[in-house]
Amino acid sequence: MTIPLRRLTAATLAALLAGASLAPQAFAQGAQAPSAAPASDGPKTPLPAPTPRAPQPGGDRRAAPDPDWPCIQPKVGALSYGQMWSGAPLEQALETWRQDEAVADLVPVIVARRTKPEELAAELDTFAKAAGAEKNAKLTLLFAGAFEELNTTRSAILTGIERYARKQRTLSEKIKQESLKLASERKDMATQNSPEFQQKEQERDWDTRIYDERSQALTYVCESPVILEQLAFTLGREIQARMD
Amino acid sequence: MTTDAPPRRPSRTARLLSASAAAAALLAFAGPASAEKIFVSNERDHTMSVVDGATLKVVETIKTGRRPRGITASPDGKLIYVCTSDDNRVEVYDSATHKLVKTLPSGPDPELFVLHPSGNPLYIANEDDNMVTIVDVNTGQKLAEVPVGVEPEGMGISPDGKTLVNTSETTSMAHFIDTATNQIVENVVVDSRPRVAEFRSDNKQVWVSAEVGGTVSVIDPATHQIVKKLTFEIPGVTAEAIQPVGVKITKDGKTAFVALGPANRVAVVDTETFAIKKYLLVGQRVWQLAFSPDESRLYTTNGNSNDISIVDVASDKVTKSVTVGRSPWGAVAVP
Numbered sequence: 001m002t003i004p005l006r007r008l009t010a011a012t013l014a015a016l017l018a019g020a021s022l023a024p025q026a027f028a029q030g031a032q033a034p035s036a037a038p039a040s041d042g043p044k045t046p047l048p049a050p051t052p053r054a055p056q057p058g059g060d061r062r063a064a065p066d067p068d069w070p071c072i073q074p075k076v077g078a079l080s081y082g083q084m085w086s087g088a089p090l091e092q093a094l095e096t097w098r099q100d101e102a103v104a105d106l107v108p109v110i111v112a113r114r115t116k117p118e119e120l121a122a123e124l125d126t127f128a129k130a131a132g133a134e135k136n137a138k139l140t141l142l143f144a145g146a147f148e149e150l151n152t153t154r155s156a157i158l159t160g161i162e163r164y165a166r167k168q169r170t171l172s173e174k175i176k177q178e179s180l181k182l183a184s185e186r187k188d189m190a191t192q193n194s195p196e197f198q199q200k201e202q203e204r205d206w207d208t209r210i211y212d213e214r215s216q217a218l219t220y221v222c223e224s225p226v227i228l229e230q231l232a233f234t235l236g237r238e239i240q241a242r243m244d
Numbered sequence: 245m246t247t248d249a250p251p252r253r254p255s256r257t258a259r260l261l262s263a264s265a266a267a268a269a270l271l272a273f274a275g276p277a278s279a280e281k282i283f284v285s286n287e288r289d290h291t292m293s294v295v296d297g298a299t300l301k302v303v304e305t306i307k308t309g310r311r312p313r314g315i316t317a318s319p320d321g322k323l324i325y326v327c328t329s330d331d332n333r334v335e336v337y338d339s340a341t342h343k344l345v346k347t348l349p350s351g352p353d354p355e356l357f358v359l360h361p362s363g364n365p366l367y368i369a370n371e372d373d374n375m376v377t378i379v380d381v382n383t384g385q386k387l388a389e390v391p392v393g394v395e396p397e398g399m400g401i402s403p404d405g406k407t408l409v410n411t412s413e414t415t416s417m418a419h420f421i422d423t424a425t426n427q428i429v430e431n432v433v434v435d436s437r438p439r440v441a442e443f444r445s446d447n448k449q450v451w452v453s454a455e456v457g458g459t460v461s462v463i464d465p466a467t468h469q470i471v472k473k474l475t476f477e478i479p480g481v482t483a484e485a486i487q488p489v490g491v492k493i494t495k496d497g498k499t500a501f502v503a504l505g506p507a508n509r510v511a512v513v514d515t516e517t518f519a520i521k522k523y524l525l526v527g528q529r530v531w532q533l534a535f536s537p538d539e540s541r542l543y544t545t546n547g548n549s550n551d552i553s554i555v556d557v558a559s560d561k562v563t564k565s566v567t568v569g570r571s572p573w574g575a576v577a578v579p
Contacts (some may be wrong), residue, residue: 020414044468047393048415076506082480083508086525089479165399226548233508233528237565240525 040153058167070165070224075158079151079229084236085143087243093144100141107145110235111153120238128242136243141240147232154228161221164214171211178204178242280536281339282543282577283311283324284552286569292326292357293568294342297536297577300554300566306342307552309335313573314356316398318381319363321537321578325381327368329356332380334368339578348384351377352440354516356574358399358408360423367408376410376419377428384579388426392419395463400441400450407465409450411438418452418461430468434461440532442500444515451500453488459503460488464516474502474513478523481507494539501542501555502532510544512560522560526553534575545572 003127016127069075081090097103106127110120133136273539286378292312293305302356309328314323317339324337327350334348334357338541350357353372360367365387368377376390376399401423401561408421411434418432418441435457442451449471462472467526476486479549493515502511508530509523527546530553534543542555551565552572 039269043420043428045431047391047417047428049418049430061491080480080482080485082478083485083506083528084525085480086509086523230528230549 001007005103009047041174045218066170068162068165070218071161073226074220076187076225076229077158079146079157079232084147084170084233085240087143087240089142090140090144090147093141094148097141097148100138103132103138103145105142106142108148110142111146111231113231120235124242139239139243143236144240146205146235148230150232150235154225155177157224157228161225164221168211171207171214174205175207178207181242249344255484256449280577280579282534282536282552283317283337283339284325284543284545284568284575284577285315285573286571287311287313287547287573288571290328290567292324292337293572295552295566295568300564301534302568303568305569306337307332309347314354314369315574315576316359317578318359318419318575319361324576324578325357325359325366327357327372329353329355334366336381341489346384348379348381350379351375351386351389355397356399358401360401361403361405363412367399367401367410369399369410371395371397372415373411376408376421390426390428391419392428393417393431398438398440398452400500401441402443402447402465403445404447409441409443409452409465411441411452413437413439414517416454416457418463420465432461432463432470432505433480434463434470435459435473437464439489440491442493444493444497444500445495446497449515451491451493451502453491453517455487455489458483458486458488460491462515473520474518474520476502476504476507476511476520476523476525478504478509479508482511490544492532492533492535492542493576494535500559503533503544505529505531506548508546510555524555524560524562526555527551527565528561532573532574534577536577541577543575543577545575547571548572 087207106123109123128135128139182204185197186192256563264569271441275292282295282297284293286293290312292306292308293302296303298404307547308326309331311330312326312328314327317553322339324339326335329334330351332352334354336345337347338345350368351370351373351397353370354368355371357366358367364381366379366381370377374392374394374396375574376392377388378387380387393412394409395413396410397413398411398529406423408423410419410421414433416436418434418438418440419428420430422429433453435454437454437456438452446519447465450465452461452463460474464471486507488502490503492501499515502513504511506529508528510527510530511520513520513524526544528548529546530544531547532545540557544553550570550572551567552573552575553562554564556563564573
């Protein structure tokens with residue numbers, strides 16, 4: 001049943017050429033409209049020849065390689081508030097939230113990762129109650145503040161991850177050079193037992209250990225931007241749930 | 245059944261009685277009244293969450309094969325089909341007992357599939373193989389393979405079962421396949437990375453979402469012409485975050501819902517005027533959509549917030565979110 005794509009393309013082209021002369025005839029006989037032509041005539045638009053996979057966009061596990069982006073998670077730049085906020089535009093609130101004392105006090109609490117969900121819910125309930133008639137406006141300011149803080153922290157982490165990746169690349173190059181040098185110097189027992197050689201070897205081993213530990217830490221570091229985005233979304237959802 | 249266990253071993257009669265009572269209880273539960281269940285495939289957990297439609301609580305988490313993605317149900321709602329992409333097969337579960345009934349061959353890396361409206365056969369997109377595999381769900385036999393474009397994914401079938409539409413992500417085409425001959429009738433070029441194809445119930449429109457292109461092409465299946473290309477604009481959301489994926493159209497054909505990926509929104513669209521009525525804020529990276537059997541609700545799978553959102557279709561309001569497994573991918577609801 002399997003038809004090689006190449007053969008199909010040739011057949012398709014042949015059908016296309018044949019169809020060009022046959023179709024009007026069939027139409028003249030009142031058989032069928034061209035669009036309802038039998039499948040054996042093949043498609044008017046042929047399949048292209050097999051193409052390699054196109055570079056994959058962000059949001060996909062096969063993201064295009066970026067030497068400065070070491071994470072499996074796709075790199076997503078700054079967050080946009082509309083991804084987590086369906087209320088009124090936030091432009092003004094983003095400018096003014098710091099002027100509101102209650103908002104400015106609560107923002108650091110709700111964006112802290114140590115704040116537990118039940119504590120968050122209690123803080124938001126108290127804040128909403130205290131805001132009284134101004135509840136919607138105050139909650140909007142609160143989200144604007146939380147969003148800005150999280151976005152800023154997140155951007156700093158993104159920059160940090162890229163710096164981290166560059167450092168790892170430099171370190172890996174250094175380990176390579178150290179190993180090559182040690183290999184070329186490892187001529188006889190006397191050299192290998194010399195304090196200089198052993199010191200170099202120890203240095204290479206330390207660098208390797210640092211490299212390995214940093215690589216392992218990367219798994220956690222890479223999760224950070226995603227965790228912050230999730231937190232921003234959760235805050236948006238919780239805050240909007242308290243608005244009328 | 246499991247509560248209040250008697251301290252002593254009961255007599256044989258008592259055990260028989262309790263067994264028959266249990267059977268009666270099961271039968272009572274199988275009744276049609278408000279017994280809706282939602283099955284959600286969790287791509288990263290290799291599980292399927294079962295959500296009770298009445299209480300909206302997860303009642304069971306079923307371990308599946310690796311990387312479950314596409315999910316659908318038989319027309320009678322008794323069987324649940326799941327693509328387990330990394331195990332290269334389709335798994336079939338009993339929707340009442342939640343047990344694995346059998347597995348079907350799928351070809352490599354099955355991602356999405358669609359059942360013929362009659363319930364057989366199953367049309368499967370093989371992401372790594374540039375093929376659509378057709379499988380008889382009763383005999384488990386592969387009936388045919390249709391070569392398509394690169395990275396086939398979206399699968400839609402016309403209500404009369406005569407036309408299958410497959411989309412290929414890299415080739416950026418919607419392939420119209422005649423199900424009588426299993427041959428491609430026409431290829432329609434759409435925008436970049438088409439993900440899902442969905443027919444309107446009157447067979448007059450096929451909606452094809454393009455994730456990277458950020459558009460939905462509405463195609464007339466009779467002429468294979470794109471009659472409308474929908475674009476989306478949401479205040480406060482960057483254009484890159486708008487990535488259309490899941491599409492569902494109500495049975496009356498009037499309203500389409502389009503999941504917009506990392507925009508975390510679902511667009512509500514009038515299928516006649518193509519006016520976008522609303523952008524509902526659901527969960528993070530909203531991926532696929534499913535209606536409840538009576539279409540009173542729409543369920544959305546939110547891959548990054550690890551939950552499903554429940555949308556009230558009549559009022560176009562998001563009423564609740566339910567946490568499921570990690571990276572929920574697809575959902576199906578059965579009565």
